[in-house]
Amino acid sequence: MERKKEGFMGSRENRNRTRTTVKKEGNKEQRNEIKRNTRMPRKPREPMAKRENAPRKEDSIFKKNKLKIIPLGGLQEVGKNITVFEYENDIILVDCGVSFPEDDMLGIDLVIPDFTYLVKNKDRIRGLVITHGHEDHIGSIPYFLKQVNVPIYATKLTVGLIKNKLEEHRLTKQTKMHTVKQGDTVELGKFKIEFIKSCHSIPDAVALAIHTPVGVIVHTGDFKIDYTPINDDTMDFGRLAELGNQGVLALMSDSTNAERKGYTMSERTVGEVFDKLFINCKKRIVVATFASNVYRIQQIVNSAVANNRKIAVSGRSMVNMIETAMELGYIDVPKNVFIDIDMIGNYTDEQLVIITTGSQGEPMSALTRMATGEHKKVHISANDLVIISATPIPGNEKFVAKVIDDLMKIGAEVVYSSLADIHVSRTCLSRRAKVDASFSKTKIFYSSTWRISSFNCT
Numbered sequence: 001m002e003r004k005k006e007g008f009m010g011s012r013e014n015r016n017r018t019r020t021t022v023k024k025e026g027n028k029e030q031r032n033e034i035k036r037n038t039r040m041p042r043k044p045r046e047p048m049a050k051r052e053n054a055p056r057k058e059d060s061i062f063k064k065n066k067l068k069i070i071p072l073g074g075l076q077e078v079g080k081n082i083t084v085f086e087y088e089n090d091i092i093l094v095d096c097g098v099s100f101p102e103d104d105m106l107g108i109d110l111v112i113p114d115f116t117y118l119v120k121n122k123d124r125i126r127g128l129v130i131t132h133g134h135e136d137h138i139g140s141i142p143y144f145l146k147q148v149n150v151p152i153y154a155t156k157l158t159v160g161l162i163k164n165k166l167e168e169h170r171l172t173k174q175t176k177m178h179t180v181k182q183g184d185t186v187e188l189g190k191f192k193i194e195f196i197k198s199c200h201s202i203p204d205a206v207a208l209a210i211h212t213p214v215g216v217i218v219h220t221g222d223f224k225i226d227y228t229p230i231n232d233d234t235m236d237f238g239r240l241a242e243l244g245n246q247g248v249l250a251l252m253s254d255s256t257n258a259e260r261k262g263y264t265m266s267e268r269t270v271g272e273v274f275d276k277l278f279i280n281c282k283k284r285i286v287v288a289t290f291a292s293n294v295y296r297i298q299q300i301v302n303s304a305v306a307n308n309r310k311i312a313v314s315g316r317s318m319v320n321m322i323e324t325a326m327e328l329g330y331i332d333v334p335k336n337v338f339i340d341i342d343m344i345g346n347y348t349d350e351q352l353v354i355i356t357t358g359s360q361g362e363p364m365s366a367l368t369r370m371a372t373g374e375h376k377k378v379h380i381s382a383n384d385l386v387i388i389s390a391t392p393i394p395g396n397e398k399f400v401a402k403v404i405d406d407l408m409k410i411g412a413e414v415v416y417s418s419l420a421d422i423h424v425s426r427t428c429l430s431r432r433a434k435v436d437a438s439f440s441k442t443k444i445f446y447s448s449t450w451r452i453s454s455f456n457c458t
Ligand SMILES: [Zn+2]
Pocket: 132, 134, 200, 222
């Protein structure tokens, strides 16, 4: 800016000086002579090649338009992911999720992002792009669409899950849904969005390369590096490496558990653990997991089928997810394996698996109701093996602990902690037995949690 100002001031001074001189001195001829003499010397023309390389006006560092990246949620918090990308008159959004209420939010069911900025700029929004079908990425879509109607771009399973929500909120007719494939590129205003195959606990997840006039942003979405995933859904490392080599302007990456060292175990390993738990088990098996963890559900199905068990499902979100995933071909199951929950009375414990919601100890979830004896259809007894196949999301540990305690009070066998760690917790059990042996003369063992005091170590 300074240089420009100096130049402008300089030429103006020259012009003024010329004008005052002309007024004071001589006739028209003389004035022309003076004008000629006072004219600034012409700058020599630059050679053509050099001029072509010179920055055009719109490329000038002073004039360049800015790309704005505005996270309206999901940064330094768990859940309600939504990011605004803005360039000139165009806005695109990535994800639109919910988060769940904290302890002090009494009477609140869901937490949604603040859409004020988007409502104010609604005419500039070209589309909403979704990375995958988890609630913290799609849960707020109906609430957003009620204020701003924008087209949505997502892969097949994600579209299926969003459609369930739109039906529930009667928004199906007015919403434009676009199904994209991993590898596709979509142009929205000045943005080109490339959908890159990713790997996560739900199928059809994508990372995004957002091509903008000022550079490429790589937005990873949530991901898990798994070299032996279920359905061979490996991440497109090739494309990501290619983008990396070309150089990107910014990398926006998922950071959940990033501080932990080492690698996450492959989802396949979890399947092996299920097999070990299911084989020779004489009890009824109840498995709680995230409704959206389709791969995990597939592995429960596989173990159930291998051990001739029927599967009943409890919890509305679990029923919806399994129905949608089966319909779209994301769960592979022989006929007549799934049964209605009302039919469980027709089978022995040994013939049954119940897949349920509530792995996070959510107060109204099916597993919590089972644990407190409030579930109308499933009554937990000492003949139940309850597997909680999910790690508590930070903040939910207390709820999960309460559910485990309640289940153990009833006498159920509970396998908790993340399934990948079950070997570890089994080791703990044997270690715990040694401790008990050294206190064999103590009649009452007291501990602050039921989990320790109710272990049967004999
Ligand atoms: Zn996710």
